[in-house]
Amino acid sequence: MQRPQIQVACAFDGPLSLYWEQGFNAREVALGHNHPKTLNRWRKGTPEGAAWVVVTRMAAFNAATAPELEAATARAAALGAETLLLITPASLRPTRENAEAMIRFFKARGEGPRIAWWAEGLWESQHEIRDEICAATGLIPAVDPLAPSPEGMEAPPPPEGAFFYWRVMGSRGLSGRLSDFELDQLYGLTVGREAGIIAFTAEGMHRDAKAFQQLLVST
Numbered sequence: 001m002q003r004p005q006i007q008v009a010c011a012f013d014g015p016l017s018l019y020w021e022q023g024f025n026a027r028e029v030a031l032g033h034n035h036p037k038t039l040n041r042w043r044k045g046t047p048e049g050a051a052w053v054v055v056t057r058m059a060a061f062n063a064a065t066a067p068e069l070e071a072a073t074a075r076a077a078a079l080g081a082e083t084l085l086l087i088t089p090a091s092l093r094p095t096r097e098n099a100e101a102m103i104r105f106f107k108a109r110g111e112g113p114r115i116a117w118w119a120e121g122l123w124e125s126q127h128e129i130r131d132e133i134c135a136a137t138g139l140i141p142a143v144d145p146l147a148p149s150p151e152g153m154e155a156p157p158p159p160e161g162a163f164f165y166w167r168v169m170g171s172r173g174l175s176g177r178l179s180d181f182e183l184d185q186l187y188g189l190t191v192g193r194e195a196g197i198i199a200f201t202a203e204g205m206h207r208d209a210k211a212f213q214q215l216l217v218s219t
Contacts, residue, residue: 005195010209030055031075039078052081061105073112090121094129106137116165118142164196
């Protein structure tokens with residue numbers, strides 16, 4: 001049976017009941033001003049062992065933006081989510097100043113769900129700075145393990161850790177399908193890893209997500 005520690009999410013434009021019926025056991029969701037009754041209904045309808053991931057976006061890290069994280073943490077608690085996915089824009093560049101601001105911000109954070117960090121922009125080509133921030137704060141670096149390496153550079157291996165978070169973007173852009181080789185490659189990268197979430201991020205990758213689930217179930 002599928003290893004319960006590795007959970008699969010997929011972009012899906014349809015009712016939640018159908019999503020869960022297809023066997024996916026994780027779901028990324030961006031919550032705005034959802035009514036508490038809605039969150040409670042979603043929580044009660046979550047299959048046993050399935051996980052919610054609350055997506056939040058932040059572009060700066062200081063006292064003025066602390067309420068943004070607090071609000072996201074509260075939404076995660078209402079939904080029973082153990083993971084926040086923090087997305088930062090390309091405008092937040094991998095500078096020493098930004099690194100120090102993030103370290104101060106998250107070191108001062110109180111209790112809450114674990115946070116996976118998806119950094120858009122230049123961070124992947126300067127992953128040492130990203131990994132330094134994560135090591136200092138407990139953030140989980142969210143990466144695409146199949147992403148092509150920057151020109152002239154060797155692709156770094158997916159970060160190690162007790163829990164991993166991967167977002168698979170597709171080899172041909174956001175609507176690109178994965179080949180059988182790429183699916184096998186993705187599965188091979190999970191070998192030896194204890195627990196994590198793999199999110200297939202585009203609706204066009206729905207069949208890829210299902211095929212990958214079958215690899216987890218059958219091996």
